[in-house]
């Protein structure tokens with residue numbers, strides 16, 4: 001049993017899901033090689049316990065994202081019975097492209113992984129759970145926050161490989177900068193607003209709570225579709241992002257099936273809605289029947305007080 | 310050259326999913342639709358055709374019921390319809406081999422598909438297909454236009470929303486964008502009913518559908534959630550905040 005992990009980065013630094021990928025690989029045993037595209041976070045990776053070898057792959061092609069150029073650079077370095085990546089947008093693309101190049105099957109967004117590659121994933125937007133057995137060798141992407149992180153304390157040898165891969169996708173212009181704020185797909189706590197927020201300006205109340213908690217702010221599709229100020233990148237749900245934070249706070253969101261599809265597997269759900277019959281209360285661990293106008297200021301103050309001591 | 314658009318038929322997002330005998334009971338699914346992101350791929354393929362690029366070839370791989378996707382695509386402007394008929398549950402390699410054979414047969418150098426299908430939510434097909442065809446790949450795009458042999462696409466990149474240029478041949482996987490999806494008119498619907506569908510089998514395309522390397526062992530319903538605790542009025546907020554720490558351990 002030999003595993004190659006493709007490390008995950010965000011904003012030029014190692015993403016914590018990488019330690020979860022190593023944790024999952026360790027549970028199966030055998031040597032673990034971690035490949036760092038663009039070299040991002042390679043020294044942090046070498047300190048993750050359980051890592052046998054780090055390959056830092058560097059080259060100009062990693063300055064922008066070109067799926068084919070990246071996967072062509074990485075594929076020759078990938079070996080073993082199992083390839084793991086995160087199920088982020090780039091993680092999924094890269095692992096699919098590498099798997100296709102190697103002629104091996106890929107299964108995405110797995111939430112549990114056992115020997116013999118018996119894996120679990122959700123299908124039909126969380127309406128059913130599927131268990132499959134995949135023959136070896138294969139490629140699997142893992143959902144964030146579903147596996148225990150490997151601890152710190154490793155000291156793996158790092159090899160640097162320079163690649164000179166031609167890029168075919170050229171970035172012509174930046175249309176809008178990525179928000180400085182945490183993205184919903186990376187956050188451990190998310191507070192999302194829906195049409196019930198009344199106006200995009202009122203999202204400032206969500207940002208205030210988010211700042212206290214170190215949370216990301218998300219939105220329902222109704223909010224994204226109604227207000228230009230709320231970008232699609234914030235949308236949670238069937239046609240937005242699937243998120244699995246430790247805490248998901250839904251404010252002024254009715255809880256349509258397509259919204260639930262993106263957030264129902266959050267570990268803990270708090271809903272604030274003025275309508276006691278809102279379907280969101282059906283999946284919420286704690287539900288507060290109140291307007292956000294009344295609830296959010298108290299929420300912010302009490303969280304700030306609790307977290308300051 | 311043509312524009313291939315890949316359409317997967319999935320249970321409508323509002324459909325209830327029944328399970329019996331450890332398997333999803335497909336007969337309980339009352340409504341099947343084109344996977345939502347694929348509709349954006351279709352819309353953009355038709356826009357590209359209208360700008361003079363080439364014909365739109367709609368391709369689906371699935372059982373007999375999936376032909377409906379193709380007729381719906383024809384009603385809004387798809388020129389050629391290809392149905393790869395299979396009842397088998399296929400792995401990613403098999404799906405990609407079938408689709409790439411069809412893309413080659415249809416002589417398309419632009420492929421448009423969804424970024425993920427709404428049933429398995431995988432997102433494997435576009436980038437996998439590109440890799441096996443040797444096409445470039447731009448994922449999660451919201452629009453594509455063509456000038457000469459060069460395409461411009463809008464996507465969410467490493468540092469935000471960006472415009473990229475890429476030469477053909479290329480695969481584009483679509484995210485939901487601002488494009489308004491067109492609805493068919495009566496004439497379109499009438500014409501589509503008469504449009505022939507080229508039916509192909511995996512055998513015709515040289516793919517063995519029997520040796521999937523992914524086998525389903527079971528389907529089950531997600532665990533029922535314990536009914537939550539409900540509180541009324543903002544005066545309950547302090548208690549809930551305490552519970553988030555003491556009981557739920559999440560802050």
Ligand SMILES: Cc1cc2nc3c(=O)[nH]c(=O)nc-3n(C[C@H](O)[C@H](O)[C@H](O)COP(=O)(O)OP(=O)(O)OC[C@H]3O[C@@H](n4cnc5c(N)ncnc54)[C@H](O)[C@@H]3O)c2cc1C
Nearest residue numbers: 194195196220221222237238239240252254259274291292
């Ligand atoms: C194919 C398809 C894909 C879709 N994909 C998604 C998706 O990815 N994500 C998504 O979210 N939706 C998606 N939808 C849309 C979904 O069906 C709903 O329309 C949407 O989620 C509703 O958003 P909402 O809850 O914000 O708005 P509404 O349903 O209008 O709910 C607003 C809620 O706010 C409450 N409210 C009003 N005022 C206040 C107040 N002052 N204080 C507190 N509460 C208040 C109301 O009681 C109500 O429950 C999709 C739909 C389709 C057909």
Ligand SMILES: Nc1ncnc2c1ncn2[C@@H]1O[C@H](COP(=O)(O)O)[C@@H](O)[C@H]1O
Nearest residue numbers: 315316370422423425426431432433434
């Ligand atoms: N069986 C299929 N028939 C036609 N298109 C498909 C099929 N499977 C996947 N696709 C296309 O590939 C996209 C991504 O699918 P997936 O990799 O299954 O998430 C879909 O949105 C479709 O555009």
